[in-house]
Structure formats: structure tokens, C-alpha cells
Amino acid sequence: MTEREKVGSGGDLDRALADLRALSGDISSCAVLSADGGLLSTSHGDGVDRERAAAMLAAAANLAERAARREGKQHASQLRVDADNGHLLLVRLEGGGTLAATAGKDARVGLVLYDMRNARAEIAGAVSAGGAS
Amino acid sequence: MKKLLGRLVILGAIVGGAVAVGGYLRGGAAGAKDVVQVTFDDGSTRAFASNTPEGEEFTDIARKLVEMGL
Numbered sequence: 001m002t003e004r005e006k007v008g009s010g011g012d013l014d015r016a017l018a019d020l021r022a023l024s025g026d027i028s029s030c031a032v033l034s035a036d037g038g039l040l041s042t043s044h045g046d047g048v049d050r051e052r053a054a055a056m057l058a059a060a061a062n063l064a065e066r067a068a069r070r071e072g073k074q075h076a077s078q079l080r081v082d083a084d085n086g087h088l089l090l091v092r093l094e095g096g097g098t099l100a101a102t103a104g105k106d107a108r109v110g111l112v113l114y115d116m117r118n119a120r121a122e123i124a125g126a127v128s129a130g131g132a133s
Numbered sequence: 134m135k136k137l138l139g140r141l142v143i144l145g146a147i148v149g150g151a152v153a154v155g156g157y158l159r160g161g162a163a164g165a166k167d168v169v170q171v172t173f174d175d176g177s178t179r180a181f182a183s184n185t186p187e188g189e190e191f192t193d194i195a196r197k198l199v200e201m202g203l
Contacts, residue, residue: 043203063187064171068173074175075173075174076171077172079171081194082195083168085199102199
């Protein structure tokens, strides 16, 4: 199955992402990656190069894992990147997937991360239940 | 003699200004703020400044993803 075929086919996962966006208004867009870097679900509408976004997200997650290995840690559980045009936030899911979100420059990043961590269990559950199969 | 002293004062002011500007620029680079924060599974964190290779790699990706959306 290609990444594009996977996107949008997971009802539970899509619903969990929609709930997260409803809860955390500062989130501009969010997505879930599988442990192998495939895009399972995204909140974004049409017109976005999803495969490219997935590849870049996977690259960011890999960089964070590399940093973890260099520090002698098992995994990176959270990543926060403050770019000049906004924020990229990644939270590791149980089982190795990644919940990712972008937020605007003036977003309350701490709150967004808090909401992402709280949504982690529900999203991981949807992933393991095959919500995106 | 007076003229020479005047010129020395002007030269000193120019050199001093150049040193101050150089120091300001160096200070700006050294004082680059942390832009990347990685939290590990044991709760510890590692920060990368914008002027490090790792910081640049992360921020390049983040900038593009923020721009295009997920």
C-alpha cells in the first residue's frame, strides 16, 4: 500500500486527529507516522504534497532518534523545533509511531505539547487497532 | 604636535568602533538561542542552538513543514 492510499482511510485515527485539533486550536496541521515512517493519517486538506511531507517528517523523527542514540538514550519521546515561521512538534507513540503537529509562530507551544501527550494513548490505540489499515 | 594628537584620537575612535562592532557581531553568533529541544524517554533533554549543524538540520525541515503543512 502506498502512503497516499493509507491517508484518510483510517476512521478512528482521523477522528482522533480531528479531536486533537478541536482541543488545541493552536495546531495548524497534524499527522501520524507509522514506526516505519509511512504516513498513516493527516489533518491537512488537498493540495499538499503528502509524500514529501511524510518523508520530511520521517527525517525529523530519524534525526531525533539519532540524537537519542548519541546521548546513550533509547528513544526521543518528544521534539520541539522553533523555526522562524512557526513550530514543529513531534511526540513518539507507543510502538514507535510519531504524532506530529505544526503550529504558528505565536502558538502556546507548551499547551499544544500537553494536548499532544494527552492524545497519545488514543492515537496509539487507533493505530494498533488498525485504524489506518 | 596638537594636530598629531588630534589625528591619534580620531584613529583611536575608529579602531575602537571597529572592535566594538566586531565584538557585537561575534556576540550575536555566540549567543544564538536554542531552537531545538529533544526530550528523551528518561525525561532528560538536549537542546541544539540555531548555529549548530544539528540545529540547522532540524530547523530547515521544520521551516518547510510549517510552510507546507502536514
